[in-house]
Amino acid sequence: MPVPDFQSIMLPMLQLASDGNTYNMQQARDSLANEFNLSEEELSERLPSGRQTTFSNRVAWAKVYLVRAGLLESPERGRFKISDRGRDVLKQAPSCINIKFLSQYPEFQDFRQPGGKERAGKKVEPQPPEETPEEMLEQAYQQLRNEVAEELLKLIKNNSPEFFEKLVVHLLVQMGYGGSVREAGKATRKTSDEGIDGIIKEDRLGLDAIYLQAKRWEAPIGRPEIQKFVGALYGQKAKKGVFITTSRFSSEAMGYASQIDPKVVLIDGNDLVELMIDYGVGVGTSSVYEIKKVDMDFFIEE
Numbered sequence: 001m002p003v004p005d006f007q008s009i010m011l012p013m014l015q016l017a018s019d020g021n022t023y024n025m026q027q028a029r030d031s032l033a034n035e036f037n038l039s040e041e042e043l044s045e046r047l048p049s050g051r052q053t054t055f056s057n058r059v060a061w062a063k064v065y066l067v068r069a070g071l072l073e074s075p076e077r078g079r080f081k082i083s084d085r086g087r088d089v090l091k092q093a094p095s096c097i098n099i100k101f102l103s104q105y106p107e108f109q110d111f112r113q114p115g116g117k118e119r120a121g122k123k124v125e126p127q128p129p130e131e132t133p134e135e136m137l138e139q140a141y142q143q144l145r146n147e148v149a150e151e152l153l154k155l156i157k158n159n160s161p162e163f164f165e166k167l168v169v170h171l172l173v174q175m176g177y178g179g180s181v182r183e184a185g186k187a188t189r190k191t192s193d194e195g196i197d198g199i200i201k202e203d204r205l206g207l208d209a210i211y212l213q214a215k216r217w218e219a220p221i222g223r224p225e226i227q228k229f230v231g232a233l234y235g236q237k238a239k240k241g242v243f244i245t246t247s248r249f250s251s252e253a254m255g256y257a258s259q260i261d262p263k264v265v266l267i268d269g270n271d272l273v274e275l276m277i278d279y280g281v282g283v284g285t286s287s288v289y290e291i292k293k294v295d296m297d298f299f300i301e302e
Helices: 006-019 025-035 040-044 054-068 084-091 106-112 133-158 161-174 181-187 223-235 251-257 269-278
Strands: 079-082 198-201 209-215 240-245 263-267
Touching: 006 025, 006 054, 006 079, 006 084, 025 054, 054 079, 054 106, 054 133, 079 084, 133 161, 133 269, 161 198, 161 209, 161 269, 209 223, 223 240, 223 251, 223 263, 240 269, 251 263, 263 269
Parallel strands: 209 240, 240 263
Antiparallel strands: 198 209
């Protein structure tokens, strides 16, 4: 089954604690994973940022919400046990526990509305999401990133082939190849060999060279274009090549490139703009948001 949303985890977590014992989060994850019969693949699924598994994140937030509603108590960091209110809830034998259910408790309402104040004199009715706050934040970030990527690719395609070649050099320099842009400009040159647009140093010392092909195309790049590029690499006795395009590669082209020597890396339009965003080429920072967590060491008295 797919990884359950964090609201679906709430009732099983409360039931787990019904024996009155204190549980740590690892014990909770193990027990709940068994309860939901999750596979290793499902347990290894990660949030978009890759920093945490989806299941661990959802278990943690289920615990936070239950504690905020007073159904669980957290005697120390990373541990929880059932409260008297939680026992009373289980006696009611609810079919599920979710945000709507928890909203009956004033403490939880205060948690959902920071400061416990009504905004503009009107109480905001909580909307029960399926995602945890971190998931919603990461999904919003990914949506904004996708929009930036789409706009970048559109702008690249509207510029000249010469601009595209300069962009490729600038990106590779930002990624650590070729030293400075000026040095890379000297190392990059037009060749008379069909299929090669330029050459850039692999590192600042120039111990090796990377041969480039940059195609500002709309049509997919097929195997014949890659074969032409590889033939040019053989002619130069080159060991490494990078083929960059604003379009995409056919499955035949990708299959061919994965099996040959010299090594050829294929970067399509989507990969290109993702690298531009990662390395700050053609983009700027609009806003920075930091997620703060309590520093428990600060509160330890010596």
